[in-house]
Amino acid sequence: MPVSKNTIKYIQxxxxxxxxxxxxxxxxxxxxxxxxxxxxxxxxxxxxxALPNWMEHLPPQQWPxxxxxxxxxxxxxxxxxxxxxxxxxxxxxxxxxYALRAADLTGGLSLYLDDLQDPGNMGTxxxxxxxxxxxxxxxxxxxxxxxxxxxxxxxxxxxxxxxxIVADFEAVRNTAPGLTIFGADMEGENVFQADxxxxxxxxxxxxxxxxxxxxxxQVTHRVSIPRGKGGGAESLNAAVAAGIIIGVLLN
Amino acid sequence: MPVSKNTIKYIQxxxxxxxxxxxxxxxxxxxxxxxxxxxxxxxxxxxxxALPNWMEHLPPQQWPxxxxxxxxxxxxxxxxxxxxxxxxxxxxxxxxxYALRAADLTGGLSLYLDDLQDPGNMGTxxxxxxxxxxxxxxxxxxxxxxxxxxxxxxxxxxxxxxxxIVADFEAVRNTAPGLTIFGADMEGENVFQADxxxxxxxxxxxxxxxxxxxxxxQVTHRVSIPRGKGGGAESLNAAVAAGIIIGVLLN
Numbered sequence: 001m002p003v004s005k006n007t008i009k010y011i012q013x014x015x016x017x018x019x020x021x022x023x024x025x026x027x028x029x030x031x032x033x034x035x036x037x038x039x040x041x042x043x044x045x046x047x048x049x050a051l052p053n054w055m056e057h058l059p060p061q062q063w064p065x066x067x068x069x070x071x072x073x074x075x076x077x078x079x080x081x082x083x084x085x086x087x088x089x090x091x092x093x094x095x096x097x098y099a100l101r102a103a104d105l106t107g108g109l110s111l112y113l114d115d116l117q118d119p120g121n122m123g124t125x126x127x128x129x130x131x132x133x134x135x136x137x138x139x140x141x142x143x144x145x146x147x148x149x150x151x152x153x154x155x156x157x158x159x160x161x162x163x164x165i166v167a168d169f170e171a172v173r174n175t176a177p178g179l180t181i182f183g184a185d186m187e188g189e190n191v192f193q194a195d196x197x198x199x200x201x202x203x204x205x206x207x208x209x210x211x212x213x214x215x216x217x218q219v220t221h222r223v224s225i226p227r228g229k230g231g232g233a234e235s236l237n238a239a240v241a242a243g244i245i246i247g248v249l250l251n
Numbered sequence: 252m253p254v255s256k257n258t259i260k261y262i263q264x265x266x267x268x269x270x271x272x273x274x275x276x277x278x279x280x281x282x283x284x285x286x287x288x289x290x291x292x293x294x295x296x297x298x299x300x301a302l303p304n305w306m307e308h309l310p311p312q313q314w315p316x317x318x319x320x321x322x323x324x325x326x327x328x329x330x331x332x333x334x335x336x337x338x339x340x341x342x343x344x345x346x347x348x349y350a351l352r353a354a355d356l357t358g359g360l361s362l363y364l365d366d367l368q369d370p371g372n373m374g375t376x377x378x379x380x381x382x383x384x385x386x387x388x389x390x391x392x393x394x395x396x397x398x399x400x401x402x403x404x405x406x407x408x409x410x411x412x413x414x415x416i417v418a419d420f421e422a423v424r425n426t427a428p429g430l431t432i433f434g435a436d437m438e439g440e441n442v443f444q445a446d447x448x449x450x451x452x453x454x455x456x457x458x459x460x461x462x463x464x465x466x467x468x469q470v471t472h473r474v475s476i477p478r479g480k481g482g483g484a485e486s487l488n489a490a491v492a493a494g495i496i497i498g499v500l501l502n
Contacts, residue, residue, distance in 0.1 A: 120371060124488045124491060127484050127487065127488060127491075128484075128487060128488070128491055130482060130483050130484035131476075131478055131479065131482050131483075131484040131486075131487050132478070132479035132482055133478070133479030133480045133481035133482040133483075134479070135481065156484065156485065156486075157483075157484070157485075158483070158484055160483075161483040161484075190502075192498070192499070192502035193502075225382075225498060226502070227382055227383070227384070228382065228383035228384030228385070228501055229384045230384035230386065231381060231382050231383055231384035232381050232382075232384075232408075232409070232411075232412040233378050233379075233381035233382040233407065233408070233409055233412075234407065234408075235382075235407075236378065236379060236382050236494065237375045237378060237379070237490065237494075239488065239490075239491055240375060240378075240379055240490055240491055240493075240494035241494075242491075243487065243488075243491035243492075243494050243495050244494050244495055244498040247443070247476060247495040247498075247499070248443070248498070248499070250479055251441075251443035251444075251477070
């Protein structure tokens with residue numbers, strides 16, 4: 001059965017945040033990522049659009065009863081795809097929803113992304129969280145959206161394992177009063193030398209403006225990554241700085 | 252004097268590596284980056300193309316005698332610019348050349364980028380090197396080119412301070428025999444616990460394939476960033492991993 005024009009229009013509309021939010025859906029593309037999606041989170045998948053060859057070589061699996069799988073031609077896939085080079089399969093996926101829970105905040109290290117704007121940075125941060133076993137990432141309401149295709153792509157599948165929650169900092173504070181709050185600040189304690197707790201929330205600031213003043217006021221532990229001798233850069237990339245702080249905190 | 256069609260064609264051709272290499276030039280754009288360029292490396296600049304307002308507000312400076320400064324209209328700038336949103340000024344710049352010198356390799360930590368492909372990663376790595384005062388970054392011949400506009404943009408000005416050299420690993424070994432060579436490897440020593448020298452060259456592998464086997468054979472110190480409890484990601488982003496290893500080695 002050919003894919004209808006309306007379906008193509010619908011999938012294409014999910015490039016845009018307003019339609020992702022309207023329909024509560026997003027798109028995952030490509031052989032590797034869709035396989036991981038089906039392995040870990042097949043219950044999120046509404047529809048698979050795949051080339052015949054891909055569909056045939058899919059390992060047998062218990063599918064959720066409401067999952068639709070449609071075989072499409074290369075031409076149809078390229079009309080559905082948001083990528084320059086479509087890669088065999090595209091999944092239409094329901095957006096997962098996670099609640100902000102005190103136990104998730106007090107049980108380990110979590111991240112609060114404070115107006116992070118770059119989709120590549122956001123994806124890299126999710127991947128980093130996934131590597132270090134950080135299970136909760138809270139995004140401020142002005143952050144780039146997690147279900148943006150560039151975030152999904154850069155996360156390398158981390159969005160399947162890390163719970164992302166959109167909330168403002170007040171909600172975090174109210175959910176877990178007394179939580180340790182780490183923030184990077186040039187005036188802070190040298191993270192390589194400080195003796196710091198391994199539990200709390202690490203605030204990652206916006207790429208240009210850093211941590212918003214209202215959130216910075218709430219930070220209980222200011223940490224810095226000292227610039228090296230002869231170093232000239234004004235700052236580190238947000239994901240790199242986060243990687244260093246998280247690595248040192250947890251090791 | 253209006254900018255000629257040939258000039259526009261010439262500047263536009265510098266989007267492509269083959270023309271950057273043919274002419275030995277590259278382009279730097281935008282108010283902040285061009286100001287930094289003029290401050291630190293005005294001798295590299297061949298021609299400035301700037302809006303009248305930008306030119307008028309430039310602080311007085313001793314210009315190199317052969318630097319040409321041309322006032323252009325907004326329309327001309329947008330025809331010259333490689334950016335979606337041109338930002339006041341564009342500089343045509345001569346590519347700097349640095350030699351591989353033993354003293355630069357043995358005097359501190361340097362980086363060897365082994366077939367790194369992503370321009371954003373390359374720029375972020377240069378920025379990271381700049382932050383930690385690493386003055387030499389060697390790029391394997393198959394790396395993305397340093398003068399790619401996306402690398403320049405992501406480096407946030409680090410290309411002005413960090414010397415980048417294209418060379419194969421044999422050349423590095425021959426220049427500084429006996430050098431300590433660090434490489435990230437899942438089987439390596441935990442970088443957070445190991446007692447490691449602060450001098451040597453850190454090899455950063457390709458985003459997908461990691462360190463090439465021939466280079467891995469030469470690695471004298473294999474280091475790992477242990478995955479956290481419950482961590483699911485297959486790997487860390489190359490620049491994030493480099494940031495963690497460099498930060499820990501130098502602190």
